[in-house]
Amino acid sequence: MNSIANRAVLNMPVIKQLVYKDWYLNRKLLAVYVGGGIFSLSIISLGEWQFFMGAIMFITMLVAMGNHQLSVTMINERKEQTLAFVMSLPVSPADYAMAKFLSNMVLFFVPWSLLVLATTIVILLTPLPDGLVAFTLLVCVLIAVNHCICWAVTMATETEGSFLLVMIGLNCLLNPALYLLARSPNIGGHNLNGDVVWTTTATLVLLCEILAIVLLLVGTLYFRSRKKVFY
Amino acid sequence: MQNAIEFNQVCKRYPEFYLDHLDLKLPTGQVMGLVGVNGAGKSTALRLIMGLIQPDSGSVDVLGYRLPEQQVLAKENIGYAAEDMRLYGAENLRWHMQFIQSIFPSWDPLYAEHLLKRFDMNAEQKTKGYSHGQRVKASLILLLARRPRLVILDEPTTGLDPVSRYEVLAELAEILRDENRSVLFSSHSTQDVEQLSDSITFLHKGKTLACQDKETYIEGWRRVLCSGTLNQPLDLPGVAEFKSNGSLHEIKIRGFEDAMLARIHAQGLQISQVERMTLEQIFIASVREVAKQ
Amino acid sequence: MYSTEHSHANKMVRPYEIERLHYLDNLRALAMIGGVFFHAMLAYSPALHNLWLTADREQSVFIDIVAWFSHLFRMPLFFVIAGFFVAYLVSKRGMRGMLFNRTKRVLLPFIIFLPLCLWAIVASLMSAVATVEYKSPFLQMVAQAMATPGTPPPPFSTMHLWFLYNLMFFCVLTWVFSYINWSRLYKLFSAIKPLPFVLLFPLLLIPGLLLVESPFPAPDKLLPQLWAFGFFGLFFALGYWIFSTQDFIDRFQPYCIALFVASLILYAAYYFYIPKEFTFPSTPFEFPQNIIVKLCEAYISVWMTLVCLVAGKRYVNSHSRTMRFFSDSSYWIYIIHLPLLFAVQYQLMDKDWGLLAKYSASVGITLLIGAVSYLLLVRWTPIGWMLNGRKRAVNKTETVAMKQ
Numbered sequence: 061m062n063s064i065a066n067r068a069v070l071n072m073p074v075i076k077q078l079v080y081k082d083w084y085l086n087r088k089l090l091a092v093y094v095g096g097g098i099f100s101l102s103i104i105s106l107g108e109w110q111f112f113m114g115a116i117m118f119i120t121m122l123v124a125m126g127n128h129q130l131s132v133t134m135i136n137e138r139k140e141q142t143l144a145f146v147m148s149l150p151v152s153p154a155d156y157a158m159a160k161f162l163s164n165m166v167l168f169f170v171p172w173s174l175l176v177l178a179t180t181i182v183i184l185l186t187p188l189p190d191g192l193v194a195f196t197l198l199v200c201v202l203i204a205v206n207h208c209i210c211w212a213v214t215m216a217t218e219t220e221g222s223f224l225l226v227m228i229g230l231n232c233l234l235n236p237a238l239y240l241l242a243r244s245p246n247i248g249g250h251n252l253n254g255d256v257v258w259t260t261t262a263t264l265v266l267l268c269e270i271l272a273i274v275l276l277l278v279g280t281l282y283f284r285s286r287k288k289v290f291y
Numbered sequence: 292m293q294n295a296i297e298f299n300q301v302c303k304r305y306p307e308f309y310l311d312h313l314d315l316k317l318p319t320g321q322v323m324g325l326v327g328v329n330g331a332g333k334s335t336a337l338r339l340i341m342g343l344i345q346p347d348s349g350s351v352d353v354l355g356y357r358l359p360e361q362q363v364l365a366k367e368n369i370g371y372a373a374e375d376m377r378l379y380g381a382e383n384l385r386w387h388m389q390f391i392q393s394i395f396p397s398w399d400p401l402y403a404e405h406l407l408k409r410f411d412m413n414a415e416q417k418t419k420g421y422s423h424g425q426r427v428k429a430s431l432i433l434l435l436a437r438r439p440r441l442v443i444l445d446e447p448t449t450g451l452d453p454v455s456r457y458e459v460l461a462e463l464a465e466i467l468r469d470e471n472r473s474v475l476f477s478s479h480s481t482q483d484v485e486q487l488s489d490s491i492t493f494l495h496k497g498k499t500l501a502c503q504d505k506e507t508y509i510e511g512w513r514r515v516l517c518s519g520t521l522n523q524p525l526d527l528p529g530v531a532e533f534k535s536n537g538s539l540h541e542i543k544i545r546g547f548e549d550a551m552l553a554r555i556h557a558q559g560l561q562i563s564q565v566e567r568m569t570l571e572q573i574f575i576a577s578v579r580e581v582a583k584q
Numbered sequence: 585m586y587s588t589e590h591s592h593a594n595k596m597v598r599p600y601e602i603e604r605l606h607y608l609d610n611l612r613a614l615a616m617i618g619g620v621f622f623h624a625m626l627a628y629s630p631a632l633h634n635l636w637l638t639a640d641r642e643q644s645v646f647i648d649i650v651a652w653f654s655h656l657f658r659m660p661l662f663f664v665i666a667g668f669f670v671a672y673l674v675s676k677r678g679m680r681g682m683l684f685n686r687t688k689r690v691l692l693p694f695i696i697f698l699p700l701c702l703w704a705i706v707a708s709l710m711s712a713v714a715t716v717e718y719k720s721p722f723l724q725m726v727a728q729a730m731a732t733p734g735t736p737p738p739p740f741s742t743m744h745l746w747f748l749y750n751l752m753f754f755c756v757l758t759w760v761f762s763y764i765n766w767s768r769l770y771k772l773f774s775a776i777k778p779l780p781f782v783l784l785f786p787l788l789l790i791p792g793l794l795l796v797e798s799p800f801p802a803p804d805k806l807l808p809q810l811w812a813f814g815f816f817g818l819f820f821a822l823g824y825w826i827f828s829t830q831d832f833i834d835r836f837q838p839y840c841i842a843l844f845v846a847s848l849i850l851y852a853a854y855y856f857y858i859p860k861e862f863t864f865p866s867t868p869f870e871f872p873q874n875i876i877v878k879l880c881e882a883y884i885s886v887w888m889t890l891v892c893l894v895a896g897k898r899y900v901n902s903h904s905r906t907m908r909f910f911s912d913s914s915y916w917i918y919i920i921h922l923p924l925l926f927a928v929q930y931q932l933m934d935k936d937w938g939l940l941a942k943y944s945a946s947v948g949i950t951l952l953i954g955a956v957s958y959l960l961l962v963r964w965t966p967i968g969w970m971l972n973g974r975k976r977a978v979n980k981t982e983t984v985a986m987k988q
Contacts, residue, residue: 071363077393085379088763095760098753102810106795144376147343148434149394150366181806185740289345289359291338 071155078146078159082133083167089132090167093125097171101178115179119203122175126168126207127227133163135220147290154285160215161281168207176200184256191253194262198241201269206230208273212280241265293355295319295441295473296340301349303335310335310497312349317490320470324484324505325477326574327494333477334373336494337445340475341371354441367395370434372427373445380419384412384429388436395437403436410458424455431459435466442466444476448483456483463487481571485509491570493577500577505570512573513547516540516564517555527554531580543568543576605672607901608665611892613914614900615662617951618654620921623744624947625651627929628939631862637709638929639720642939652799652858653851656881657888659747660819664889666751667823670758675827679759686755692970694748697919701743704923712930720933739805744922746804753808754820774829778836782843782890785822786882789815793878797866798858800881819889833893840894843887850887854880915971916962917954925950 083090100117103110137143146156176197183192213226242248246261298315310332317323327333338344339351342362351358356365378387384407392398407414410428418429427447434442447463448456460483467474467487478484484491484505491508493500501508512531518538525533525542529551532543540560544551552562568576627638628647673682713719713727729735742749792814793800803812826832836843857877859867869877900907928946935942962968 074394077390081390085381091760091763094756098757098760098808099810102808102813105805105807106810140380141375141377142379144373145378148341148366148369148371148373148376150363152363155363178807181740185737185806187736289362290343 070158071151074149074151075155075159079163082163086129086132089128093121096121118175122171123203127210129164129167130210130214131223134160134214134218135223138218153287153290157281157284164211172204189252189254190256191250193256194258195241195248195251198247198265199238201266202237205269205272208276212276215280215284293319295354296475297352299350301339301346301351303346308497313499315492315502317473317475319473321490322467322474322488324488324491325475325494326481326484326491328479328578331494332497333494334445337443337477340443368440369443370437370439371443372430372434374449376430378418378429381417383415383417385414387433391433391437397437399436399438403432406432406436409462423450424452427451427459440472442474446478447476448478448480460486481574485570495578495581509570511546512568513544514566514568515542515544515562517560517562519560525558527551531576606903607896608668609911610900610907611896612665613911615658616914616918618658619918620950621947622651622654622658623922624925624943628943631860634721635862635864637720637722638926639722640933640942641718642942644939649855655799656884660885661889661892663816663819664823667820668827670755671824671827679762683755683759690748691752693919694745698742698745701923705926708923708927708930716930717934741804743804746802750803750812750816754817770825773825778839782887786886788818789882790878793881798877798881833897836890837894840891844891847884847887850880850884912972913955913958916958921950921954924953
């Protein structure tokens with residue numbers, strides 16, 4: 061029979077409903093993060109320490125929302141036995157993986173793009189040294205890499221323990237990574253420069269980060285959709 | 292007639308459990324009860340039907356689709372409710388109904404409202420506070436209002452209070468009138484199976500003990516009470532259980548024929564009573580027979 | 585399908601009948617068109633002379649007195665009405681419907697017209713730098729900066745469209761805050777007597793006002809401004825709740841004149857304290873002047889907003905084709921007015937006309953071009969559908985919905 065054809069085609073209408081469902085179920089949390097995000101943006105222009113507080117708060121909101129969304133849509137679904145309900149719908153494991161990919165990634169990358177856009181504009185249009193652009197962009201993409209790692213691990217294991225472990229591990233590693241980027245003469249070295257300086261090292265790091273994101277997302281989706289069954 | 296479900300020599304091995312060459316056929320429009328003690332393999336069988344697990348060998352076809360490869364197509368027409376299935380606690384039943392409706396074009400809103408009334412359910416209540424009975428009824432509303440061609444129910448009546456159980460069984464009896472709809476439900480309540488099903492399948496430790504039309508199956512069993520002294524072990528085919536208490540004996544026989552009574556008599560026993568057995572008695576006798584072997 | 589979340593909001597809603605909405609439509613239009621009059625005044629304001637692009641040689645203190653008075657309640661009034669209509673949308677279409685509608689009517693025009701307005705302003709500025717003889721101090725500064733390479737670009741501004749940008753934030757925050765149970769606070773609000781309200785509500789605005797100079801500037805930055813949330817946001821919230829409290833505005837009718845007189849008296853004190861010539865960055869007020877100024881701002885803005893609502897309900901609660909045209913065109917006129925007004929005022933800067941003539945000409949030409957362009961380019965085109973919705977269809981459904 062045409063089993064291969066049936067497997068290859070994703071059931072998009074149902075995937076769409078599953079994505080909406082994930083967002084809808086999470087709407088109160090989202091509201092809290094959106095509110096927090098707007099608040100953190102609104103205090104940025106109040107002064108110097110408020111700038112740092114607002115920026116860090118916004119990044120915290122972004123990372124926390126990403127992690128919260130992962131744990132609610134994937135881990136809780138298994139823990140609270142609502143996965144059986146989803147599995148009874150006309151979805152294949154590939155459909156399910158795609159739904160989880162979309163619901164988690166869109167929700168993360170929309171505010172993330174805002175973050176990138178806003179920080180770049182703020183740096184370029186305010187007295188902050190424009191040389192910061194390279195550093196902040198690489199940090200923003202690094203945060204996205206971290207989210208993708210968390211997502212991939214959660215997709216692969218679907219256990220709370222591994223999710224928490226990876227999340228904590230990545231957050232701990234973020235600081236040394238920031239330190240390394242800031243100390244690198246070709247990246248952080250230009251932070252106080254008046255003009256944007258983009259070096260080969262920066263390109264290299266950015267490419268590595270993007271490659272990591274692509275590999276994580278494509279790889280996870282590929283392996284998940286090869287699974288014929290849920291269990 | 293096409294079979295709604297067709298298992299062909301299906302094996303599935305787990306560390307603690309082995310589903311052993313299961314053959315199972317559910318003709319379209321029939322109701323089959325899947326009976327077995329806990330751990331007999333009922334849930335594994337149902338998961339195979341939903342395409343949630345992959346058989347190690349053999350083939351599973353449901354509604355003409357090969358599983359698990361074509362699970363999406365099959366599941367469009369299967370309504371499935373399992374005992375361990377939970378709804379989203381923070382939402383109410385109305386939301387779940389709207390969600391299912393957005394996925395299944397076959398959703399029948401009028402029938403859904405009818406079921407709500409019939410089960411005396413409040414659709415605006417969050418499902419978190421549901422009792423077990425309400426949860427079962429909610430699942431049934433969600434799957435029945437889609438009017439699926441095949442209904443799979445894992446332990447639908449387990450743990451229900453008598454009133455809920457009556458309501459659920461009555462509604463199931465109602466939907467079974469539809470000749471195009473097939474139902475497979477597992478239960479360890481033989482009473483429910485006896486009441487609802489056309490055919491039964493006995494599972495025990497991953498093996499099929501019986502898979503037969505209900506009437507014929509029950510008709511094939513007798514409990515014979517007799518007295519007298521046996522000089523040698525009873526020589527009779529199909530004895531599932533033989534109990535003696537002094538000179539009184541109780542024999543449970545599978546594949547009963549009238550000629551058997553003469554054979555018992557010929558071995559020196561006086562027959563005092565021959566009675567039909569309930570499904571529950573048959574079930575217990577079968578399981579204990581296997582346990583002895 | 586996801587509409588169950590609004591049950592709380594629905595419970596509170598007692599929709600107004602269609603007749604009652606006209607005065608809000610008209611008031612909103614007045615607030616918008618008032619913006620044209622206000623911005624035109626700034627060219628002749630002595631206080632803003634050093635900071636305004638089109639600052640003219642003709643000046644009058646009288647302009648300052650009127651302009652800064654209207655500045656205190658024009659946009660607060662606008663946000664009360666905006667909040668009211670958002671509540672109306674939520675009750676009619678649910679939270680999702682409201683967000684969708686506001687995205688179309690508010691965010692989309694903002695995204696489309698901001699670059700166009702910026703371009704128009706910069707273009708007319710360039711030409712003014714080259715052609716205007718009697719340059720304003722700010723224009724001179726721009727000319728100097730343009731002549732000196734390496735001058736940092738001016739800070740980004742959402743200009744007169746800041747209210748759209750802020751309104752969109754308020755709409756999103758409406759959704760965010762809809763998950764909080766407001767019923768107790770709302771009960772308090774709906775039962776509050778006029779006197780405690782006019783005395784207490786303005787105090788809530790003080791924290792927001794303390795974060796910013798006086799008179800408060802336009803929150804025209806790309807990053808949202810906390811003070812604008814605490815000031816305009818509260819007016820928006822007030823309007824949101826007025827929607828479900830049917831007789832709220834009527835309660836203040838007996839106090840209308842008293843509030844107006846009290847506002848004038850407070851304004852005298854306020855005007856006394858605010859600088860007669862604004863500087864950038866502004867010099868902060870000393871204690872206790874700052875508290876007095878902020879209290880004046882808060883009380884005048886709330887009282888005068890209430891006065892406008894009461895007066896609007898009594899005097900402009902009519903519905904005619906003229907009023908309809910006025911209210912429909914006001915949005916478009918407001919969006920395009922600033923580049924137009926600047927272009928006109930640059931031309932007038934070298935003229936030796938009197939103040940009144942210049943002022944009337946700049947306002948008159950701007951409004952005329954606005955109205956004609958509305959008729960020709962907007963009313964029956966997709967721009968009009970975006971700004972005001974499709975005329976006939978929308979009217980009918982609104983009427984039906986309201987009657988139900």
